[in-house]
Amino acid sequence: APRCSRDEAEISPFCSLPEHQAPRCSRDEAEISPFCSLPEHQAPSCPVCCGPIRGLATRLPSCQRSRSAVTCRLSGTLLDEDNPPLVLPSGHVYAEAAVLRLEAAHGGGAFRDPRTDDVVTMGSLRRAYFL
Numbered sequence: 545a546p547r548c549s550r551d552e553a554e555i556s557p558f559c560s561l562p563e564h565q566a567p568r569c570s571r572d573e574a575e576i577s578p579f580c581s582l583p584e585h586q587a588p589s590c591p592v593c594c595g596p597i598r599g600l601a602t603r604l605p606s607c608q609r610s611r612s613a614v615t616c617r618l619s620g621t622l623l624d625e626d627n628p629p630l631v632l633p634s635g636h637v638y639a640e641a642a643v644l645r646l647e648a649a650h651g652g653g654a655f656r657d658p659r660t661d662d663v664v665t666m667g668s669l670r671r672a673y674f675l
Contacts, residue, residue, distance in 0.1 A: 614674060618642040618658065629672040634660045637672055 614623045616639035623629040627639045636659050638646075646655035647666060654665045 616642050630669045631672045632657055632664050633668050634662060643669065
C-alpha cells in the first residue's frame with residue numbers, strides 16, 4: 545500500500561522519500577485540539593485553518609513537535625520575552641505589541657477587546673508565562 549495518499553503527496557515533500565528516511569508521524573502521536581474545527585478559534589496564520597489548504601491538511605497525519613511556538617491571534621507575531629503574552633480579564637491572550645497598538649488606537653489607558661467587545665484597562669492585564 546502507498547505510504548501517502550494523492551492529496552498528501554501534493555503538499556508533502558516527505559512522500560517521495562524512502563520509508564526509512566521519512567519522518568514518522570501518526571494521528572496517535574499528537575493531540576489535535578477540539579478548537580481546530582471551530583471557525584471562531586481558527587487562526588489566519590495556521591495552515592490547517594487556511595481556506596485553500598484546510599481540506600487537505602486536516603487529513604494529514606500530525607507529528608509530535610519537540611519545540612513549539614506560541615503566536616498572537618491578533619498580530620500573528622511570536623510571543624516571547626521581547627513580546628510577552630498578556631492575559632485579559634476575559635481570558636484571551638494577546639501579544640504586548642498588539643495590545644499597545646489597540647490602546648493607542650483607542651486613545652490610551654484602555655482599549656476594546658476585539659473578541660468580546662469589552663473595554664479593558666491596561667491595569668487589568670496580567671502577564672502570562674509558558675514553561
